[in-house]
Amino acid sequence: DIVMTQSPDSLAVSLGERATINCRSSQSDLYSSNNKYNVAWYQQKPGQSPKLLIYWASTRESGVPDRFSGSGSGTDFTLTISSLQAEDVAVYYCQQYYSTPYTFGQGTKLEI
Amino acid sequence: EVQLVESGGGLVQPGGSLRLSCAASGFTFRNYWMSWVRQAPGKGLEWVANIKEDGSEKYFVDSVRGRFTISRDNAKNSLYLQMNNLRAEDTAEYYCARDKGLELPSDYWGQGTLVTVSS
Numbered sequence: 001d002i003v004m005t006q007s008p009d010s011l012a013v014s015l016g017e018r019a020t021i022n023c024r025s026s027q028s029d030l031y032s033s034n035n036k037y038n039v040a041w042y043q044q045k046p047g048q049s050p051k052l053l054i055y056w057a058s059t060r061e062s063g064v065p066d067r068f069s070g071s072g073s074g075t076d077f078t079l080t081i082s083s084l085q086a087e088d089v090a091v092y093y094c095q096q097y098y099s100t101p102y103t104f105g106q107g108t109k110l111e112i
Numbered sequence: 113e114v115q116l117v118e119s120g121g122g123l124v125q126p127g128g129s130l131r132l133s134c135a136a137s138g139f140t141f142r143n144y145w146m147s148w149v150r151q152a153p154g155k156g157l158e159w160v161a162n163i164k165e166d167g168s169e170k171y172f173v174d175s176v177r178g179r180f181t182i183s184r185d186n187a188k189n190s191l192y193l194q195m196n197n198l199r200a201e202d203t204a205e206y207y208c209a210r211d212k213g214l215e216l217p218s219d220y221w222g223q224g225t226l227v228t229v230s231s
Contacts, residue, residue: 001174032215040217042157049207049221050149050157061219093157097217100171102147102159 002027002096006105013112019081021108023094028075030098032056038098041070041079044107045090053092054079086112114138114220116208121225128198132225134191134208139220142166142186145211147218148193150204150227158204161193162211176202198229 003026013019023039032038037057042050052061054070057077067082081088089112094105120132134146147162161172161182170182181194191208205226209218 034215038215038217044157049223050218051221052212052217052219055212055217091156095157095159095217097215100159100162101173102162102217104157104159107156 001101002103004094004096004103004105006094006108010109013084015112016083019084019110021079021092023077023105025075025096030096038096039077040095042093043090116220116222118208118222118225121227123228124198125231126199126229129196130227132193132206134222136189141189146191147209147211149207149209152204200229203229
């Protein structure tokens with residue numbers, strides 16, 4: 001199975017500041033048939049279901065604010081929140097959907 | 113509006129069985145892969161299984177293979193997870209999710225149904 005490892009486990013960022021969450025995969029060739037990385041990022045707020053933010057490592061899901069961006073290649077991927085808002089407090093997960101089982105990172109808790 | 117509503121969770125003894133259901137609406141159910149993802153209390157997300165649009169392909173995480181079965185009824189817009197020989201470690205919130213497309217992640221999730229395995 002592909003292991004996804006996130007860092008840090010928790011992060012405290014001031015309002016308006018940048019937040020960066022990292023995700024490393026145990027396998028490097030997570031390419032889809034369109035030469036994009038099959039890596040997604042989700043946001044889960046307390047008591048809620050996960051919400052898809054980013055797919056193909058850098059494509060923002062419809063309706064997601066543009067302060068959220070994804071980047072990366074090879075084995076290293078990053079979710080960046082450019083200017084933290086109060087409503088961004090949540091746990092963030094990366095996921096590879098290249099091969100089953102579609103594994104998630106352990107999660108990063110983002111606080112203010 | 114896409115809606116996914118899970119049901120069937122509850123308290124079950126170790127070794128018991130439970131069948132989860134997911135009622136889908138707001139989209140053409142038969143055109144999408146569907147998944148089950150679970151989350152143990154206070155823990156992270158774990159992908160459990162998925163099923164192709166026509167039910168012809170199914171995949172499972174190793175920890176449930178042989179004990180869980182995923183199925184769907186496209187005429188009823190419903191997804192199912194039959195869970196047998198349940199263990200304490202299967203205790204979790206179980207989410208039904210729609211896969212966005214071929215080689216794409218889940219884009220819509222239900223609110224979940226809680227399964228507790230305990231004597």
